[in-house]
Amino acid sequence: MSIRYSKFLQPVTFISDLIVLNIALQCAHSLVFKYYSSEIQSVNFVLLVNLVWVSVSTITKNYTISRPLVLKDNLNRFLSSLLYHLLVVLGVIYFFRLYEVSRWEMFFTYSLFFFFIIIQRSIIFFILDYIRKKGYNRRHVLVIGDQDIANRLIRSFSKHPEYGYYFTDFISEDMIKDFPEQALMEKLVSKSPDEVFVCYKYLHPLLLQKLVDFGEQNAVKIKLVSDLILNNNYASIVNYENLPVIQLSANPELSFKVIFFKRSFDIVFSLSVMIVGLPVFLLLMLITRMTSKGPAFYKQERIGKNHKPFTIYKFRSMYINAEKAGPQLSSDRDPRITGWGRILRKSRLDELPQFWNVLKGEMSVVGPRPERQHFIEQLIEKSPSYRKLLRIKPGLTSIGQVSYGYAENLDQMHSRIRYDLIYLNNINFNSDMGIILKTIRVMVQLKGK
Numbered sequence: 001m002s003i004r005y006s007k008f009l010q011p012v013t014f015i016s017d018l019i020v021l022n023i024a025l026q027c028a029h030s031l032v033f034k035y036y037s038s039e040i041q042s043v044n045f046v047l048l049v050n051l052v053w054v055s056v057s058t059i060t061k062n063y064t065i066s067r068p069l070v071l072k073d074n075l076n077r078f079l080s081s082l083l084y085h086l087l088v089v090l091g092v093i094y095f096f097r098l099y100e101v102s103r104w105e106m107f108f109t110y111s112l113f114f115f116f117i118i119i120q121r122s123i124i125f126f127i128l129d130y131i132r133k134k135g136y137n138r139r140h141v142l143v144i145g146d147q148d149i150a151n152r153l154i155r156s157f158s159k160h161p162e163y164g165y166y167f168t169d170f171i172s173e174d175m176i177k178d179f180p181e182q183a184l185m186e187k188l189v190s191k192s193p194d195e196v197f198v199c200y201k202y203l204h205p206l207l208l209q210k211l212v213d214f215g216e217q218n219a220v221k222i223k224l225v226s227d228l229i230l231n232n233n234y235a236s237i238v239n240y241e242n243l244p245v246i247q248l249s250a251n252p253e254l255s256f257k258v259i260f261f262k263r264s265f266d267i268v269f270s271l272s273v274m275i276v277g278l279p280v281f282l283l284l285m286l287i288t289r290m291t292s293k294g295p296a297f298y299k300q301e302r303i304g305k306n307h308k309p310f311t312i313y314k315f316r317s318m319y320i321n322a323e324k325a326g327p328q329l330s331s332d333r334d335p336r337i338t339g340w341g342r343i344l345r346k347s348r349l350d351e352l353p354q355f356w357n358v359l360k361g362e363m364s365v366v367g368p369r370p371e372r373q374h375f376i377e378q379l380i381e382k383s384p385s386y387r388k389l390l391r392i393k394p395g396l397t398s399i400g401q402v403s404y405g406y407a408e409n410l411d412q413m414h415s416r417i418r419y420d421l422i423y424l425n426n427i428n429f430n431s432d433m434g435i436i437l438k439t440i441r442v443m444v445q446l447k448g449k
Contacts (some may be wrong), residue, residue: 001180007431009065009128010063010064010065010161013064013065013124014061014063016055016124017053017062017063018050018057018063020052020055020113020116020120021049021050021053022050023047023112023116024108024109024110024112024113024116025045025049025109027108027112028106028108028109029046029105030113031108032102032104032105032106032108045101045105048089048092048093049089050244051083051110052085052088052089052092055088056084056085056088056354057081059421060077060080060084061082062077062078062081065124065125065128067139067163067164067165068160068163070295071121071122071125072426072428072430072431073224074118074121074125075118075429075430076258076429077345078114078121078259082110082113083260083261084099084116086110094169099180101107111229113320132161132163132164133161137164138164138166139164139166139195140164140166140168140191140192140193140194140195141165141166141167141193141194141195141196141197142156142167142168142169142170142171142188142191142193142195142196142197143167143169143170143171143196143197143199144171144172144176144196144197144198144199144211144217145171145172145173145198145199145200146169146173146199146200146227147172147173148227149200149225149226149227150170150172150197150199153197153199153225154167154170157349157398159195159430165195167192168193169191171184171187175364176207181207181210182394182441185210187215188214189218193220193395194220194221195220195221195222195223196211196215196220196221196222196223196259197223197224197225198211198222198223198224198225199225199226199227200224200225200226205238208442226246230383233353239448245350250302250338258427258428258429261429262364262427262429263361263364263434265365265429265432266358266359266364266365267359268388269358269365270355270356270358270359270365271359273352273355274355274359276354278348280352281352281353281430284296284315284344284349284352285297287313287340287444288312288315288316288340288344291322292316292319292340292341292381294318294319294320295316296315296316297303297313297314297315297316297318297353298313298314298315298316298318299311299312299313300312300372301372301373302370302371302372302394303372303373303375303376303390303394304362304363304370304371304373304392304393304394305391305393306391307392307394308319309373309382310357310363310370311363312352312354312357312363312370313353313354313356313357314350314351314352314353315349315353316341316350317337317338317340317341317342317344317345317350318330318334318336318337318338318341319336319338321337322336325394326374327372327374327375329375329407329408329409329413330345330406330408331408344411346446347443347446348397348442348443349396349440349443351396354396355396357396358396361393361395362393363395363396364392364393364394364396365395365396365397365421365432366395366396366397366423366431366432366435366436367392367393367394367395367396367398368389368392368394368400368420368423368424369393369394369395369398369400369401369416369420370394370395370400371413375410375413376390378410379410379413379414380418382410382414383414385417385421386417388421389417389421389424390421392424396437397427397436397439398419398420398423398435399419399420399422399423399431399435400416400417400419400420400423401416401439401442402439402441402442403415403419403437403438404419404437423435
């Protein structure tokens with residue numbers, strides 16, 4: 001069964017995005033009108049936001065949902081459009097001083113819009129996933145070229161019916177040799193493919209050009225499949241005139257969008273925790289001072305981004321001079337830890353002062369755990385890939401800490417590295433929020449140490 005609904009998907013998504021935007025606008029206006037201020041030129045603001053969104057959405061095509069379905073990538077593209085939209089709206093409002101709009105209304109509008117879009121996109125992806133698995137909305141695919149590469153591709157299609165690809169035929173390189181060129185083109189036309197995957201190893205460049213011309217003349221997508229198998233998220237295609245080159249980057253090249261949103265989130269989240277949690281900070285300081293001799297805070301040199309040392313802050317959980325014998329890792333029954341310190345560590349409340357490091361830009365809320373130079377040297381010797389983690393800011397919490405926990409020895413530190421390397425290859429807002437929620441669960445369940 002091969003019913004195509006793709007032609008309706010983009011306009012439906014575009015219109016539903018616009019509807020969701022106006023729902024967010026109405027909800028934000030209701031909240032501001034009720035709790036903050038009623039003196040808002042709401043009609044002008046609504047008109048401005050809608051016109052700018054239609055323009056930005058049309059240019060960025062954020063309503064396009066491509067195959068395979070990857071919700072994270074789609075939301076990241078949407079965030080880029082949201083950032084552009086915000087910058088344009090702010091430019092009109094503040095630089096040209098055309099309207100006086102409540103900041104609260106803007107804050108609630110954009111927050112609710114993104115929240116509603118997450119729900120909307122999740123529903124769309126769920127529906128697409130369901131109908132494609134049922135055999136609808138399929139793309140007819142023809143595979144041509146090397147047998148081994150083709151088999152790998154076909155197995156991938158069979159494992160992922162949500163891709164919505166229906167394999168129609170395979171033409172091997174040996175069969176191509178026996179086909180006259182005209183007969184080959186006629187066979188391709190008779191199969192009416194939507195996409196042709198060219199699995200190349202030794203495919204003749206003239207034949208490849210003929211296939212590209214065929215795709216242009218018949219509105220068929222031509223996709224080239226390399227025989228390489230890469231475990232690298234930083235692969236990209238760079239065109240040098242008419243020569244496409246696969247570029248494998250050694251560094252995690254974060255886009256401006258990711259850097260901007262991550263730093264903005266760090267600042268807003270840190271300020272919120274430090275302001276709202278001020279009474280808790282003062283209480284923890286008092287209890288720490290009363291339960292054992294020594295200062296409330298403990299500071300230590302750690303290594304940050306690009307091997308730059310910085311001073312990390314914590315609530316003191318150990319007796320003073322606990323490391324007079326040299327750097328040591330803590331354990332469950334470490335005699336250096338005070339009674340109150342065990343509670344701080346179990347609840348991870350000892351980490352709260354590190355929000356000051358985040359605010360200063362030395363750390364991020366989420367990132368690999370910062371270590372001391374003494375242990376970094378040993379880790380690099382045991383696991384050279386640890387160097388990659390020093391290319392981004394360390395974090396107050398990390399996937400390694402919530403999934404593996406604190407390490408009591410070098411072997412455990414080595415085992416934890418693989419979790420942080422996974423995060424390094426998948427840095428985005430969604431994964432950061434997931435790690436923060438898992439961290440809160442660890443704090444509530446007192447599973448820290």
